[in-house]
Each structure stands twice: as structure tokens, then as C-alpha cells.
Amino acid sequence: MGGQMQQSNAAAAASLYDQPGAAGGSFYSAGPTSDAGDAVMARWLQSAGLQHLASPLASNNMPNALMQGYGAQSTEEKQRLFKLMRNLNFNGESGSEPFTPTVQSVPADGFHSPEFRGDFGAGLLDLHAMDDTELLSEHVIPEPFEPSPFMVGSTASFDDENSLIGNKHLRGEGQADADAPAVLTAYDKEIVPRENNVAKIRVVVRKRPLNKKELSRREDDVVTVYDNALTVHEPKLKVDLTAYVEKHEFCFDAVLGEDVSNDEVYRGTVEPIIPTIFQRTKATCFAYGQTGSGKTFTMKPLPIRAAEDLLRLLHQTVYRNQRFKLWLSYFEIYGGKLFDLLCDRKKLCMREDGRQQVCIVGLQEFEVRDVQIVKDYIERGNGARSTGSTGANEESSRSHAILQLVVKKHSEKKDMRQNTDGNEAKNGKVVGKISFIDLAGSERGADTTDNDRQTRIEGAEINKSLLALKECIRALDNDKLHIPFRGSKLTEVLRDSFVGNSKTGKKSFKKWKCEEGSITKLTTSST
Ligand SMILES: Nc1ncnc2c1ncn2[C@@H]1O[C@H](COP(=O)(O)OP(=O)(O)OP(=O)(O)O)[C@@H](O)[C@H]1O
Incomplete structure (x- = not known):
């Protein structure tokens, strides 16, 4: 599942071209280019495997050179050159005239080819998503990003072999672009400019240990976890009733064994995305799996850790004086309707502007000043959440719960005005957000025989929305132009997490027990 992160590209290029000695401060400025500028350009070209074009392009204006197909001979070279240009074009916010390629300037067979779209991702070119922030120029950081303790490669624990699963992937080892780091340190920007591409979707599977009930029944553990893959050993019977075991192998971006802690889950999935929230990213992390597989157990601590890191970043030098604030909201989708979990389950309305x-009309947002507030709100929200008992889980979540942490920028003037009506969050401009979604557990029909009517109706609604979600993810991953968002309320609400500058992390959950539903779930997640 490959994809791109435009904003990281923006940050990377901004820092490269704002270096002292780099030509003109802007790639697009015409005229003589300095040696430093040539070197930078050479590195960019090298990153796309186009080093042989370095000299003619360095001494010319690159957009014009591209328009004329300068140097690039084959279609593939032209595509690569265009992609490189496109990446740079997202950095045009430094004040220079952005280069907008016309349809004619792009090789007809290149731009529309699946390979080409695949690199940018169909959803990633949605410019509507950018309008609500209008913060680009204010976000250009004139100095390399202040290293944060949770950036890839900056902590000892991240280098620790045992510490994280996703580390290898985040560094781009083993797999190409799809696993490139979500977050770049200044070092990364210099050395590996292409690695600022991160996967649009990252799928992590967590295996939960046997619970007491299962242990007492002496049921076998049929899942073996290794590296980023797992094998399900499914007991089967031949027609002559001879027992045999069928093996099913699945590969994911990361697979977490039963001994992995919640903290490690955070560090391998959400932590690397956090700094990108300040760069207009709308990230989504959702838990998907059968009822009783451990979704709530895994999701509950993640927003707390994320808020802690977001608050720490808010206080860093680069953001301290920018009037950024962190806001929290928590709502659920139950039976196709939205309810505010922090406001007496007030019914909410979803609209598109x-x-x-x-826009979720009426949703209350609360300012987050410290982590304790987040803990309190999560407790309060979870208490208000629709739960019930199913055959597989005594305290089963019967709704999709969505907790959002939004970084907003506030202007002094507006803050003063709206302090009087107490509606401060509304006046901030969204810088970026991260949504944590604890999906309701899916159920197989065979597990629902004991359920009452209400539970079955709930189950049908849950399965319907999960199916709609699967269709959207599949369309997104296949770079389909049409993403069927309107399939359910859940996918409608998630719309902006799938388009624009968004990243989606998905955790699938594996129960130890081998069931038809488990294998279906894993098959769905791995495709
Ligand atoms: N990795 C784990 N380690 C220890 N216990 C776990 C783990 N994952 C889940 N559990 C336990 O399993 C039980 C079910 O977990 P949980 O409620 O999170 O499932 P769920 O997928 O959210 O179910 P539902 O969809 O029905 O709400 C809980 O008692 C939880 O504490």
C-alpha cells in the first residue's frame, strides 16, 4: 500500500532550498544557479535516479526544461522527472510562482497511468482539503525541525531491536516507498529526500493472548507471528474425516505478538505521525476486528500518549509563538446516528460545507492543556458509550467511537471576539488532526444465534458500515477515482481522513482462535 505525503515533501524541499547558499532561495527563480544550488539539485535528481540529467537541468530553469522534455528521453524518465517536479511544486509556498504543469506538458501515457497515480494516491490530490487551513506560508519553518524525542531515529529505544516492530518499516528497510518514514529528521531530509513518502495506509496486526475462558477450555493457539507476517494454522477435516491443518500466511506492514505492550504499539504506529499533524496532515488510526479481539484495549491509551506528544510539540520553539491550541472531541456512531459522548449523548448532525x-454540527470541542484532561474525557466518553453483551465479549462496544485531537491556530483578534460567546474552538483554523476510531466489532452470523433482536439489528448495522469502510479502503488503495464514501455514516464522517493530506493507520486484531471470520478479516486487511 504505497502512497505519498505531500506536506512532508513540502517541509523537505523548504529546508533544502532555504539553506544558506542555495540558489535564490527558490527553485523556480530563473537566472544563474550557484554551486550549492547545483549540488542540491543534483541530489534531488539522484534521488529519482536521474543523476545523468543533473548538469543540463542545473544550468537551466528546470520547469522550462521539463516542459521541453529536456534531457529526459524515455517515458519513464519523463514520468520520474515530472514526479520530482510535482513534489517540488508542493513547496511553492515559499513565495515564488508555482509551476502548474498543463495536460500537454505531461506525457499522456504517464500521468494517467496507474503507476504514476499510485505514487501520489488518488485521494492525495484533493486540493479542497487544503483550503481550510490557509496556513502554508506560516508553516514554513526557517530552521530544521527541532528534533523531538519521538522522531524516528532520535531515541535509543527506537534503535533497540526489541523495542519496535515498525522501526524497520518506518526506516524503509525491507520494503520500498510504501514503508518510508512518516516523519523526517533534518538528517533524513538531506540524505534521503525520496523517503518523505509515507504509505497512505499502514496495516498493523496485533495478536491478543488467550483469555481465561479460552485457557480453561484448553483451546490451542493457532497463530504464529514472525516479523511482519503471521500464519494461521486452521484445523480441518478431509472427506474421510482425517484431520489436517491448513496454513494461511498473511503479510502486513507490521505484526505485533501477544507480548507487545500498548506503549510499543503507540511507538510503532501513531508516534511517527504526530509531528506531521503540524503540517496539515489529517491522520486516522482505527481498530478493526472481531468482537472481543482487543480493539478497545489497544485504542484506549493511544490518544493519551498522542496528546502528551502533541502538547510537548506545541511548546517547542518553532510552534510556541504561533497561537496553536489542541482541542479534543469524542463522539460515537450508533445505528447510523451521531452522538456527542462528552455532552450527554446529544444527537449530532453531519454536514458537508x-x-x-x-462538519459535525453541534459537536463540543474541549481545549487540552494537560494529559490528565484527556484521560478524564476518555473515561467520561467511554462511560457514555453504547455497549452491550455479545456471545464473544461481555462488554462489547456496539458503536464506532471517534476521538479527535485537532491542532488549531487562533488569531488574537478572533480570540478576543469569541471569548465573549465561549465558542473559541470554532474560530481557530485547523492545522491538522488525528482521529482515533474504535470500531464496533464485527460478528459472524454463527456467533449471533444467542443474541436478542436489538443486538442482531446492531450487528447488522455494524457489519454494513464495516463493509462500506472496506470498500472505501479498497478503492483508495487501488487508486480508484471514485471512493464510495456515502456507503455509510462511518465512511461519510471519515471522508476527510481519506482525502487530502491524510494518512490512515489501521490495526487489525487477531484472536488466537481459528475461525472462518478471523481468516476473512485477515484476508480483508492484507489485500
Ligand atoms: N493484548 C491484550 N492483552 C491482554 N488482554 C487483552 C488484550 N487484548 C484484549 N484483551 C482483553 O480482551 C477482552 C476484550 O477486549 P476488548 O473489549 O478490547 O475487545 P473489542 O475488540 O473492543 O471487543 P468489541 O468489539 O466487542 O467491543 C478485554 O477483557 C481485554 O482486557
Whole structure:
């Protein structure tokens, strides 16, 4: 599942071209280019495997050179050159005239080819998603990003072999672009400019240990976990009733064994995305799996850790004086309807504005000043959440719960005005957000025989929305132009997490027990 992160590209290029000695401060400025500029350009070209074009392009204006197909001979070279240009084009916010390639300037067979779209991702070119922030120029950081303790490669624990699963992937080892780091340190930007591409979707599977009930029944553990893959050993019977075991192998971006702690889950999935929230990213992390597989157990601590790191970043030098604030909201989708979990389950309405931005009318947002507040709100929200008992889980979540942490920028003037009506969150401009979604557990029909009517209706609604979600993810991953968002309320609400500058992390959960449903789930997640 490959994809790109435009904003990281922006940050990378901004820092490269703002270096002292780099030509003109802007790639697009015409005229003589300095040696430093040539070197930078050479590195960019090298990163796309186009080093042989370095000299003619360095001494010319690159957009024009590209328009004329300068140097690039084959279609593939032209595509690569265009992609490189496109990446740079997202950095045009430094004040220079952005280069907008016309349809004619792009090789007809290149731009529309699946390979080409695959690198940018169909959803990633949605410019509507950018309008609501209008913060680009303010976000250009004139100095390398202040190293944060949770950036890839900056902590000892991240280098620790046992510490994290996803580390290898985040560094781009083993797999190509799809596993490139979500977050770049200044060092990364210099050395590996292409690695600022991160996967659009990252799928991590966590295996939960046997619970007491299962242990007492002496049921076998049929899942073996290794590296980023797992094998399910499914006991089967031949027609002559001879027992045999069928093996099913699945590969994911990361697979977490039963001994992995919640903290390690955070460090391998959400932590690397956190700094990108300040760069207009809308990230989503959701837990998907059968009822009783451990979704709530895994999701509950993640927003707390994320809020802690977001608050720490807010206080870093680069953001301290920018009037950024962190806001929290928590709501659920139950039976196709939205309820505010922090406001007496007030019924909410979902609307799309003129720019196709999802707005949840009436949703209360609370300012987060410290982590304790987040803990309190999560407790409060979980207490208000719709739960019930199913055959597989006594305290089963019967709704999709969505907790959002939003970084907003506030202007002094507006803050003063709205302090009087107490509606401060509304006046901030969204810088970026991260949504944590604890999906309701899916159920197989065979597990629902003991359920009452209400539970079955709930189950049908849950399965329907999960199916719609699967369709959207599949369409997104296949770079389909049409993403069927309107399939359910859940996917409608998630719309802006799938388009624009978004990243989606998905955790699938594996129960130890081998069931038809488990294998279906893993097959769905791995495709
Ligand atoms: N990795 C784990 N380690 C220890 N216990 C776990 C783990 N994962 C889940 N559990 C336990 O399993 C039980 C079910 O977990 P949980 O409620 O999170 O499932 P769920 O997938 O959210 O179910 P549902 O969809 O029905 O709400 C809980 O008692 C939880 O404490």
C-alpha cells in the first residue's frame, strides 16, 4: 500500500532550498544557479535516479526544461522527472510562482497511468482539503525541525531491536516507498529526500493472548507471528474425516505478538505521525476486528500518549509563538446516528460545507492543556458509550467511537471576539488532526444465534458500515477515482481522513482462535 505525503515533501524541499547558499532561495527563480544550488539539485535528481540529467537541468530553469522534455528521453524518465517536479511544486509556498504543469506538458501515457497515480494516491490530490487551513506560508519553518524525542531515529529505544516492530518499516528497510518514514529528521531530509513518502495506509496486526475462558477450555493457539507476517494454522477435516491443518500466511506492514505492550504499539504506529499533524496532515488510526479481539484495549491509551506528544510539540520553539491550541472531541456512531459522548449523548448532525469538508454540527470541542484532561474525557466518553453483551465479549462496544485531537491556530483578534460567546474552538483554523476510531466489532452470523433482536439489528448495522469502510479502503488503495464514501455514516464522517493530506493507520486484531471470520478479516486487511 504505497502512497505519498505531500506536506512532508513540502517541509523537505523548504529546508533544502532555504539553506544558506542555495540558489535564490527558490527553485523556480530563473537566472544563474550557484554551486550549492547545483549540488542540491543534483541530489534531488539522484534521488529519482536521474543523476545523468543533473548538469543540463542545473544550468537551466528546470520547469522550462521539463516542459521541453529536456534531457529526459524515455517515458519513464519523463514520468520520474515530472514526479520530482510535482513534489517540488508542493513547496511553492515559499513565495515564488508555482509551476502548474498543463495536460500537454505531461506525457499522456504517464500521468494517467496507474503507476504514476499510485505514487501520489488518488485521494492525495484533493486540493479542497487544503483550503481550510490557509496556513502554508506560516508553516514554513526557517530552521530544521527541532528534533523531538519521538522522531524516528532520535531515541535509543527506537534503535533497540526489541523495542519496535515498525522501526524497520518506518526506516524503509525491507520494503520500498510504501514503508518510508512518516516523519523526517533534518538528517533524513538531506540524505534521503525520496523517503518523505509515507504509505497512505499502514496495516498493523496485533495478536491478543488467550483469555481465561479460552485457557480453561484448553483451546490451542493457532497463530504464529514472525516479523511482519503471521500464519494461521486452521484445523480441518478431509472427506474421510482425517484431520489436517491448513496454513494461511498473511503479510502486513507490521505484526505485533501477544507480548507487545500498548506503549510499543503507540511507538510503532501513531508516534511517527504526530509531528506531521503540524503540517496539515489529517491522520486516522482505527481498530478493526472481531468482537472481543482487543480493539478497545489497544485504542484506549493511544490518544493519551498522542496528546502528551502533541502538547510537548506545541511548546517547542518553532510552534510556541504561533497561537496553536489542541482541542479534543469524542463522539460515537450508533445505528447510523451521531452522538456527542462528552455532552450527554446529544444527537449530532453531519454536514458537508461548500468545500466538501465534513462538519459535525453541534459537536463540543474541549481545549487540552494537560494529559490528565484527556484521560478524564476518555473515561467520561467511554462511560457514555453504547455497549452491550455479545456471545464473544461481555462488554462489547456496539458503536464506532471517534476521538479527535485537532491542532488549531487562533488569531488574537478572533480570540478576543469569541471569548465573549465561549465558542473559541470554532474560530481557530485547523492545522491538522488525528482521529482515533474504535470500531464496533464485527460478528459472524454463527456467533449471533444467542443474541436478542436489538443486538442482531446492531450487528447488522455494524457489519454494513464495516463493509462500506472496506470498500472505501479498497478503492483508495487501488487508486480508484471514485471512493464510495456515502456507503455509510462511518465512511461519510471519515471522508476527510481519506482525502487530502491524510494518512490512515489501521490495526487489525487477531484472536488466537481459528475461525472462518478471523481468516476473512485477515484476508480483508492484507489485500
Ligand atoms: N493484548 C491484550 N492483552 C491482554 N488482554 C487483552 C488484550 N487484548 C484484549 N484483551 C482483553 O480482551 C477482552 C476484550 O477486549 P476488548 O473489549 O478490547 O475487545 P473489542 O475488540 O473492543 O471487543 P468489541 O468489539 O466487542 O467491543 C478485554 O477483557 C481485554 O482486557
